Amino acid sequence: MRWPFALPFVGLLLSIATGPLLFPRVWHHHYGKIAAAWSIVTLVSIWWLAGGTAMLAAVTHALLAEYLSFIVLLFALYTVAGGIVVSGDIRGTPLSNTVILALGTAMASIVGTTGASMILVRPLIRANLARPHNRHVVIFFIILVANVGGALSPLGDPPLFVGFLNGVDFFWTTRSLWLQTLIVAGSLLAIFVVIDAWRFRGERAGAFTGSSSAPIRVRGLLNIPLIAAIVGCILLSASWKPGIAVDIIGTHLELQNLVRDAMLIVIALLSLWLTRDEHREANGFTWEPIREVAKLFAAIFVAIIPVLAMLDAGKDGAFAWLLSAVTEPNGTPKEVAYFWYTGLMSAFLDNAPTYLLFFKLAGGNVDNLMNALSGTLSAISMGAVYMGALTYIGNAPNFMIAAIATERGIKMPSFFGYLLIASSVLVPLFLLLTLLPIAPVLH
Template sequence: MPSVRSKRRGGSLRHRQPGTRRAVWLIALNLALLPQDALAATGLDGAAMRWPYALPFAGLLLSIALGPLLLPKFWHHHYGKIAAAWSALALAPIAWQAGVVAMLAALVHAMLAEYFSFIVLLFALYVVAGGILVSGDLKGTPWTNTCIIALGTLMASIVGTTGAAMILIRPLIRANLARRHNAHVVIFFIILVANVGGALSPLGDPPLFVGFLHGVDFFWTTRHIWLQTAIVAGLLLAIFVVVDVWRFHKEPPFSGAGPAQPVRIRGLVNLLLIAAIVASLLVSAMWRPGIAFDVFGTKLELESIVRNLVLLVIAALSVWLTPDEHRQANGFTWEPIREVAKLFAGIFVAIIPVIAMLDAGQHGAFAWLLSAVTAPDGTPREVAYFWFTGLMSAFLDNAPTYLLFFELAGGDPHLLMGELAGTLASISMGAVYMGALTYIGNAPNFMVTSIANESGIAMPSFFGYLLRAGAVLIPLFLLLTLLPVAPILHWH
């Protein structure tokens, strides 16, 4: 493996820390050796499963919610082992009921078809965005905070919610560290930048990219839900301004004298690398060489393998080309992406029986769900799709939840973009918007929270965040359901 070259800055030679260099290459190597993006069926009989199969998944979610609150030190040191234990408990009944071979096939499918492409993209965006340093004299005033959050909301559909969040969260945190009341700033940042802002393109949020890969036109969501997204984002920004102004007036005056330092953006090469990430996603969606490899029943498409290798190369280039001092000034560490990787690996495994039961439709333990989203005459209920997709996205990963309801609605992209446009719009909005309701609704939520906690901002607990986000978002979603400007949402 080639060593990372030293860089000369102002006559002094700065060497990269060996631990950081080893960590980068080990993570990249481990991910590169795992093929990606399978589309094979697991073969599990979801109709033969009953609700107790979902208990390990519920246990994992409760551990994520209560562990940091009740046993913070133990959780911090052992969260990976806890996630692995719940995953093993989820797999054991499958092996007992369907056999070890079927269990292994389901595990391979979950890891290769769903998890690794997900984590490789997050890893690349996290590394590249972490090399962009926004410096200067930023004060956490309501005007500054609103501008940063509004900018991130606009960026999210272009560079992705993860990219926008990782670029702007650290400047926002630095600007607000001196304030006594600052957690609300990060909460609104998560809601808008890490979720709602990504609703207008497949590049914005993973659920929409899943839809794009399954035949939805690239600009379909831009054309069909721009008004709803503008309403939700605009109202959220207005609420944030009111809350932040109220909190700001309770703060002591900013101290410190001296001339203000101008705002500067350094590490601009990483902007080119983000553009390369976007380009790689687009090319992989359009390039269909028709070559695939079978791994234990899971089909690995060549374009997906190439895409993920390219993403890993881009991440390595970011580490190579970005001066160490930029990441150090950003307070960049590997812990947030490590935490996301371990916990979401557990989620993707523990959710296997839940997805199998949902896929069983009216023959499975969740048959009531199919009845709830379908009228007696067989037509879909758009409002039900919006709320069920959204609420399940808040507690499951929103990408597989989107795909689940996409398939539940028939899975025909041409029909869903035409006659059933309201259903597709409802699924899209529910998956993206309501991912903001919990820390686990969307992966950037977890990363932003971890960075904020590491930086000294006391973020609320899992349930504390849920209550705060729900108090702001649920009334807006009810309003969205009833607004005459959103005619796609109707009860049948």
């Protein structure tokens, strides 16, 4: 495959980026059909190049081996976390906002970026709805809670879970990335405090009325053990290897993964059954955000097939320049190049498959990558997790949070507007990571 086969994917990204800005009414009513159209163009191009059998095998693998587990996990976390209500009078002050962001960042590596985001995003939005300037709060929430905070365990972010499934030790990221994550998260929180305090000081004194009277309460606590059950299902699927698989048109679906996905669906249904309806109503819970993510990412997983195929071809493919860009002439990996290329591609290609691509590009030998090439694996991990925050599509929770905020009346920036804001905050920190002697992973 050559570069023209990537055009449907580019068209899909441009549609996601410009649709809400240029033709919002059409986009919000027909985004599923638009995304499906780009998927069909992709499949037709594969059929034209390689025939119907290859096309069917490729789309089966993309949807059953990659997309299915991805969306089932998101659905379970979205459903269960949506039943946990944090209520009470929380004012959107710089102090309370910073506490929520710090708490979410710490939670993200334990319950996942999606879980932490869904638990805390609605209380954060409610606390700041009365403020005339509030979208920066949600933007920093996306960056910290939905991305950076998930860097310390395979449960935190999908790319690291992919590494765990490929043999990376469970606590390797904790041991290897704690200092870099502390630097990035601490710097981001400090930047947020300055911006939020400046905005808060300039807002009218009447932005908040009355005083706090209702104490902070957490309801729907039965969903907390259900989140623990979700974590247990993920760990079980990684440790239990019965060696049984089902083959569907060349795609091997292993029993442990099928059992995990079935259990996640059951857990989500249990949450719907056991949680009181008024808890979800108090959360402003609707299915539209997860529905939008499901439709758009289904199209992304299909349209990205030719791009990943060209990248996977290595030196024989259309992206042969990429292999030479991250490798010295003597075969030594360039860690800084791995960090930036993995990160920038994660921002636009979804960070989980991008992580796996560069993991394989670096040799795929997990023992070597965790030891002699630990700097390379750290660079790949940091790039995939941190730079997933650069766009709405870099990591699935990003899009979900933006959709929830928009639904609740916060005017979120467009695709390019968010990219510009996030880049202005994050790129200087990434340059600091690249150069700072105290974070010697990249050299």
